[in-house]
Amino acid sequence: MGKFEFDIQNVASTSVDENGFLSLVPDAYGEKGGPVHEGLHLGGLWHCPLDPVTDPKSNAPDASRSAQMLTIGVGSERLAIPLHDVRTVPLLPLGKKGETALYSAFGSFTRHRADGAIVHATTDKGGYANGGTAVVDATTPEHHTRYGPWGVEVFDTSSYRLRHVGGASFGIGYAGGLAPGSDTYAIVSADTIFLRGTTIIGDPDSAGAVAKAEELTEIMALVATALTALQASVAATTTGGGGSAAPVAAAVAAIATMLESISTLSGIA
Numbered sequence: 001m002g003k004f005e006f007d008i009q010n011v012a013s014t015s016v017d018e019n020g021f022l023s024l025v026p027d028a029y030g031e032k033g034g035p036v037h038e039g040l041h042l043g044g045l046w047h048c049p050l051d052p053v054t055d056p057k058s059n060a061p062d063a064s065r066s067a068q069m070l071t072i073g074v075g076s077e078r079l080a081i082p083l084h085d086v087r088t089v090p091l092l093p094l095g096k097k098g099e100t101a102l103y104s105a106f107g108s109f110t111r112h113r114a115d116g117a118i119v120h121a122t123t124d125k126g127g128y129a130n131g132g133t134a135v136v137d138a139t140t141p142e143h144h145t146r147y148g149p150w151g152v153e154v155f156d157t158s159s160y161r162l163r164h165v166g167g168a169s170f171g172i173g174y175a176g177g178l179a180p181g182s183d184t185y186a187i188v189s190a191d192t193i194f195l196r197g198t199t200i201i202g203d204p205d206s207a208g209a210v211a212k213a214e215e216l217t218e219i220m221a222l223v224a225t226a227l228t229a230l231q232a233s234v235a236a237t238t239t240g241g242g243g244s245a246a247p248v249a250a251a252v253a254a255i256a257t258m259l260e261s262i263s264t265l266s267g268i269a
């Protein structure tokens with residue numbers, strides 16, 4: 001085996017063949033391009049660098065806006081290992097001793113932090129290189145958290161909370177015995193809440209239950225009966241029968257819509 005020759009050069013261009021193997025062409029000391037090098041990768045890691053920004057006159061890569069590569073020459077064989085890109089590193093969070101990060105040239109990354117957390121991060125524009133709002137999935141020794149422009153989700157030892165950017169939220173948790181019989185709780189908050197199921201059962205032993213399914217059905221049946229009578233009464237008025245008055249006709253239509261909704265939600269014919 002011949003003598004090994006090592007060098008660090010800027011990446012002039014890259015290509016990937018039909019089998020997924022990478023080739024890299026270095027900036028041959030300021031010239032337009034050197035020989036093609038076979039790309040090597042560390043086990044389990046595959047990375048294809050971005051093309052460089054080139055000087056408009058020489059067409060050579062701009063060293064301040066290029067990825068780098070470690071070239072390995074032995075005899076006539078040319079090998080290369082992709083290295084960092086000076087355009088990407090400033091996009092990453094400042095690392096600490098012992099930490100490891102896996103990142104793309106677009107600024108999305110996975111970081112194993114010194115506190116034991118594992119953080120996956122990108123943005124809604126496809127990475128910090130493209131701007132946008134952070135989209136993060138973090139698993140830490142204390143909690144699991146996900147957040148983005150559409151809301152926040154947190155799961156820890158005391159509770160699970162989900163809040164949508166539109167205002168709706170859901171939470172379950174453990175109150176630690178602050179009130180007798182109220183160790184656990186569930187909270188649903190929204191402008192409209194639908195419960196749909198073949199059977200909805202309230203615990204008969206729970207004191208102060210908001211409403212049993214049977215009671216709710218009876219109430220909705222009474223409301224439906226009252227609305228039906230009101231609809232018939234309005235429709236039978238002098239102005240309502242023929243729909244000659246727009247406000248009366250609109251009221252009849254609104255009541256009909258409400259009755260249809262009650263029928264759909266409760267199964268009341």
